[in-house]
Amino acid sequence: MQENKYVKYTLIGISVVFLTLMLIIPLLVVIVEALSKGFAVYFKAILDPFALKAMNLTLIATVVAVVCNTVFGLCAAWLLTKYSFKGKNILSSLIDLPFAISPVIAGLVFVMTFGRISYLNDFLTANNLKIVFATPGIILATIFVTFPFVTRELIPLMHAQGKDEEEAATMMGASGFTIFRKVTLPNIKWGLIYGVVLCTARAMGEFGAVSVVSGHIRGKTNTLPLHIEILYNEYNFTAAFAVASILVIFAILILIVRNIVEWKNEKEA
């Protein structure tokens, strides 16, 4: 069906202008501001000891959160697509719950569970365990906000593939783990990679939840996004954008991986 040329180019024009204003220019401004005082200032900002410490903490929290949520995501997706049982819908909604919760509230729940007024406070102080305003709290908050990512990517995929192949493998005597490794995993690998990538993106950039549980101790409980906030609030804009540019590079890499995954999926389908 042939569309009116004017309509077509107007709509394409609107889309391009909208995305340029809302997405491309914000990316550019980060890079331009970061380099506005030259490379020397740029490298000084990203190689600052506090920035490196923040990078380190972000890396730890991201790796732990992604590994935990990937194992969970595979388990939950397998459970929800290979079996039928009562309460499946409720379980599925509960897994999606963290999506509907504000990041600030996600941080707050851990303050209320492990913080000063929690039921566990006496036990934690008696054993000299620190969770809130320390690394464990940051990791927990990161796990919470990225909780459903892997599962959400896998469920539609595994649903569409059905369970015939797994059933056949069972009949031939394969164990659960072998079936997973040899039958399921090759089928879902691209979806899994994309889920992991999305989870990584969110974990690395989480701000609200981590901000609540971190306590903002420089060099100790600051992640990269929190470090950016501090620099920005100190009117040290160039340094803030310099550190932000690292995260922008990661974001672009993530988009590239996403597109490769989609392309592979289309090729296989």
Place this chain on the structure above:
Amino acid sequence: MAKVTRVIPGFRFTMGFTLFYLTLIVLIPLASLILKGGGIGFGKFLQTVLDPRVLHSYLVSFGCAFFAAIINSIFGIILAWVLVRYEFSCKKIIDGLIDLPFALPTAVAGIALTSLYSENGWIGRFFYAIGIESSFSLVGITIALIFIGIPFVTRNIQPILKDLDTQYEEASMMLGANRWTTFRRVIFPEILPSLLTGFGLAFARGVGEYGSVVFIAGNTPMKTEIAPLMIMSKLEQYDYYGATAIALVLLILSFLILFSINLIQWRMSRLKGI
């Protein structure tokens, strides 16, 4: 009840692990929020959440998120339409870019947008020239919420539009309807359920959003304070109960939105069934 036999092994293990992890990470923390929040007492609870400053912050969060979700719905339909129906150069790049708000950390988006839309910013200077304060204002908050909500509507409509059979459109055209009527009467009803899902997700995300908004909002009391910020500032004063009370109201309102959207969708699918 008949015993269900499950062919594929691993049911007990996956069920056990899923429930254990869900309880540990999500259910226990949420329960302690609710239980501890209850400790505040009803009178104090009402006093906290009915404080004019808090009420105003709910209004700002919900109002701006609603408005941003409406704008994203309009552009989302256009974007999905352009990406599914038209062929043009750099279409792949545009398609790939749409997920950027998912990939870019909210704090980075926040400082980038603030710099762009402030009075001397690349885009802000045009807004200020025509008298619109595009930063440290409700407009600024809405801009940030539009940014983070872009992918939801587009990504929900795209697959539906792709699978839509064009023969209904052709039939509608044959019967003499023009393109706009065809869109309104034939295509729009088909994409409406997924549009609502996308709208609901963008709205809910916007209501809770913190990182991208705090920088551009300016955070003036009774003007541009958002609800998550009120939780944050209560926490900074070590008023844990106050923070929890505000959080509980925000949680309930967000769930109500998602629930009512599900309800509308359910009603619509039932109407369609008849």
